Every structure is written in structure tokens, then in C-alpha cells.
Amino acid sequence: MKAIWNGAIGFGLVNIPVKIYSATETSKLDLDMLDKSDFSNIKFKRVNEKTGKEVQWKNIVKAYLMEDKYVVLEDEDYDKALPEKTKILSIEHFVKESEVDSVYFEMPYFLEPQKNGENAYRLLIKALQETKMAGIGTFVLRESEAIGMIRPYNDEILVLNRLRFNQEIRDYKELKIPAKKAPKPAELKMAKSLISQLSETFDPSVYKDTYSEALLKIIKQKAKGKNVKTKKAEPVKEGKVIDLMAQLKASLQNPKSKNAS
Numbered sequence: 001m002k003a004i005w006n007g008a009i010g011f012g013l014v015n016i017p018v019k020i021y022s023a024t025e026t027s028k029l030d031l032d033m034l035d036k037s038d039f040s041n042i043k044f045k046r047v048n049e050k051t052g053k054e055v056q057w058k059n060i061v062k063a064y065l066m067e068d069k070y071v072v073l074e075d076e077d078y079d080k081a082l083p084e085k086t087k088i089l090s091i092e093h094f095v096k097e098s099e100v101d102s103v104y105f106e107m108p109y110f111l112e113p114q115k116n117g118e119n120a121y122r123l124l125i126k127a128l129q130e131t132k133m134a135g136i137g138t139f140v141l142r143e144s145e146a147i148g149m150i151r152p153y154n155d156e157i158l159v160l161n162r163l164r165f166n167q168e169i170r171d172y173k174e175l176k177i178p179a180k181k182a183p184k185p186a187e188l189k190m191a192k193s194l195i196s197q198l199s200e201t202f203d204p205s206v207y208k209d210t211y212s213e214a215l216l217k218i219i220k221q222k223a224k225g226k227n228v229k230t231k232k233a234e235p236v237k238e239g240k241v242i243d244l245m246a247q248l249k250a251s252l253q254n255p256k257s258k259n260a261s
Helices: 075-081 118-131 185-197 210-223 244-253
Strands: 005-011 014-022 062-066 069-073 088-095 105-113 134-141 144-153 157-163
Touching: 005 118, 005 134, 014 118, 088 144, 105 118, 118 134, 118 144, 118 157, 185 244
Parallel strands: 005 088
Antiparallel strands: 005 014, 014 105, 062 069, 088 134, 105 157, 134 144, 144 157
């Protein structure tokens, strides 16, 4: 793992030196893009729009267009904007995790304590565990301010969940949302029975990226020159009045439905 941020957590007057590491990695297959005519690899280049010549990374700068003129930013300018947040993630509030809607969750990171920060790190884990709270604070990551929620994970490490700002959540009012109409009592009772029948303790290891595995299987078959035959997915039926009671009853009788524990 390679650290993407090096700084400290501010916990009251206590600073806990930490490094931040990405907690996730993709399970998608790494597919290359090729020219259909001869299967040559497609390359993307950074070119100067005036000369058409390729520009090396070391010669590229970032700038902001203001009143038809570019203002170029240097590396030190990013630190000057909010110097106190480039190296410190200060916990400003403690909240219940359940109060943070999942729509705000963006990306998880692992926090690793640095030298002389181990005791304070363990103290924060234990305090959050016993109070069942999570710390909220802001910091600067990769040239932008972010909200972070710090919480224990597996009782042995702190996880930082990057959150979206409220203004980043789109307004859904223009979507066609069904009117608030109470469902029929019998249908609601049946739906709750189905939920109860399928309820169990969440186990993330049960869920696998089976699509990538299936796609890799097709790739291997094609590599051997075999024709791949698969069953087509059923088309989505639209414009038909649904008999909810009939579907709910069928769902409860479906052998795939697990018995409630």
C-alpha cells in the first residue's frame, strides 16, 4: 500500500499522527482499447492544442480561467489556501453513524498510526466503540476539501469515510416520484413477511463480483476459439398493471427465499 496523505487527526488538544491509505481496490477486469481495423493499442497523449506536440508531465501546470486569462497555480498555492487543513484532520463533532445517510458516503480509507501516536490511536478507537459515535471533520485531500467520518473497523483499526458535501447531492424533485399513497394493508403485511423471511445478519463475504468472473470465462473460451452461447436476459416488461399480491405470494413460495431464522 502507498500512503496518499500524511498528517494527523486532531482529537481535542491531542494530535494523532497518521497516514491515509485507500481501503478499496477494483475487481473489474483491466480491458485495453484497440483499433477495430488491426487491433492496435489505442494510446492517449497530452498534446499542445496549438502545436499538436506531446507535452511531458513535468511540463504541465494547472491553471484557472478568470476573465479570459489563465491564472497558473504553483504547488505551494494549494497549501496556502487552507494550511491548517492540509496536515490536520481536526474532529469537529461526534455523531451517531446512523444519522449519516448512505447517500453521503463516497470512499473509505484506512488510517495507520505513526510513531508516538499508537496510544492515542487506540484510545480513540476504544472511546468511539464504547460511545457508539463517529468523528466528523474536514481536511484537504488531493487539492480539494473533503469531509471525513472516522470510525472503528473490526475493532482494531480506524477507517476514514470520505463524505460528499450537502451541495453535491442533486435535487430529485424534478423526477417522477409516485404520490404518497398508503399501500393496501394486505400487501404491506405480505411485503413485511417477505422481508422477514429473507432477513439475516449482513455478511459481506457472501457477495462476490461474479460478473467479472463470468466475463473472464468468456474471454478464456474465445481465446481457445470456442463459440460462446449464453441465455439472453428477459426483457423488462413495461406498461403493464402489476398484481402485487400475486407477485408477493409467489415470492414467498419461491424456493430461493430463505427461511427466517
